[in-house]
Amino acid sequence: MTVQAATMPELIGRMGEWGERELFLHTDGFDIRSWSYGRAIATARRVVALLGRKGVAPGDRVMLWAPNSPEWATTFLGCFLAGVVPVPIDLRFRPPFLREVASQTEASLLFITQARTNPLSGIQAIALESLEETLEGVGGEAFQPAQPSADDMAEIVYTSGTTAHPRGVVLTHRNLMSELEAFQPVVPTEPEYRFLSVLPLSHIFEQMGGLLLPISRGGTVIYPATVRPSTLLRVLRREHPNAMMVVPRFMELLQDRILREIRSRPPVELAFRALLTLSPHLPLTARRWLFRPVLRDLGGCLKYLVSGGAPLDPGLEAFWESVGMIVLQGYGLTETASAVTCTRVGDTRLGSVGKPLSNQEIRLAADGEILVRGENVTPGYYRRPDLTADAFEDGWLKTGDVGFLDSDGYLYIRGRKKEMIVTSSGVNVYPEDVERVLNQLPGVRDSAAVEWKGKVHAVLLLDPGVDPRLIVRQANLRLDPSQRIQGHTVWPYPDFPRTATMKVRKASVLDYLRSRGAEAA
Secondary structure, three states: OOOOOOOHHHHHHHHHHHOOOEEEEEEOOOOEEEEEHHHHHHHHHHHHHHHHHOOOOOOOEEEEEOOOOHHHHHHHHHHHHHOOEEEEOOOOOOHHHHHHHHHHHOOOEEEEOOOOOOOOOOOOEEEHHHHHHHOOOOOOOOOOOOOOOOOOEEEEEEOOOOOOOOOEEEEEHHHHHHHHHHHHHHOOOOOOOEEEOOOOOOOHHHHHHHHHHHHHHOOEEEEEOOOOHHHHHHHHHHHOOOEEEEOHHHHHHHHHHHHHHHHOOHHHHHHHHHHHHHHHHOOHHHHHHHOHHHHHHOOOOOOEEEEOOOOOOHHHHHHHHHOOOEEEEEEEEHHHOEEEEEOEOOEOOOOOOOEEOOOEEEEEOOOOEEEEEEOOOOOEEOOOHHHHHHHEEOOEEEEEEEEEEOOOOOEEEEEEHHHOEEOOOOOEEOHHHHHHHHHOOOOEEEEEEEEEOOEEEEEEEEOOOOOHHHHHHHHHHHOOHHHOOOEEEEOOOOOOOEOOOOOEOHHHHHHHHHHHOOOOO
16 A cells, blocks of 8 residues: 655545545543544644634644644644644643743644643633634635645654753654655555554654554544543443554553453463463464453454554563464654554564664664664754754764664664663663563562662662562562662652653653662662
């Protein structure tokens, strides 16, 4: 399959081919709002008229700060049709961050959720929950979509809510369409795609895999009203999605829920463990039949878990494959318009993030840093030529990640270059290696390995009553001598601070250690 579109307006124009097929569902498992492709296009065109009436001209920037919904998605598409540059912002980012972004981008308008107060003085806000009412009487103007060139700026994506000077990644129409085109041959063909969207659309991973890809395939996207587990389970059982874009943390939580229920019934647990040992040797259909009670609890149709945004533990990948899921994973950045590499159905290697997509190149620097080149790669950071210059080397994007390639060209990620622990004895330790061991121990909900005073220090998120010293002793028995934990701190809050893709914010963890003057135990 091919996209046959060079710009976002061209892709949106093709949506008319799907007519009254269902595009969006917004549901909490009880109430349902359904949008057809035709309705979405009509609403996006009215958004174009609304932007014109508000004095927003082509090339102006418009911010979106709200949870996923049909209104969010159609406003996003309407911006492209108008030639306006959307600036999606994660709902968890705080008002000071929004004010900094608004200042950098000189935003003309803010689309917001009614659950938030407009933090931007002098910039009008429109609540997306009342978008339909706002659009009443709008749209009588003759519609003419924008005709940008492939190298025009399409959107600006901000990736961090913690830096004093946030950096906006510029993505062009060529970047987005190149990435979408590269996905087509590696995404399996299904009679119908029903995507459950749980990651924020402000993140390029969900935009690409959970919105633009379904649109290109005539799929349906289901937006739950919340991402609370009880709501998600209702939606899974009622709407029967067959694919989800997920982060490893979500897969961990879902696995923990299943295993807790299994452990509460010892005879069932014994049979379950036996089946887990047997299932890797069976075809997918047999695995799905053996574990049909588990799959039925997840709606019965869920088949594809597409993981990204953070490293996927091989043990977690193996568990979901064993119970009958097809686990696909990729590696990429906002700067690469989503994935650089991905695994293919029937062509996976445990622990690998796969091979490069067809229109992209990767190579490794002398220190193992992954370098990327391709039409999907950003031209740079918005109004930050200094950052842009630092990010590239001879035309290759420096990802900041360290990895290695096996003899067949499969990529494996070791970790973030800047987070690598250099001990006082000069040994390099990758935090992910330490965390992988810790997170497999009973009683450890999550962990963060950091460098603290030249030593490997473990910050532990534990179940109540678990002895952290015992955890550290058990972990050190499994770690190489150079990796062993030399100090630990118990994290005192219900969860770690996290990014939009649920990765632990190591900088915030280190800030906490500094504030407490933590010493190695």
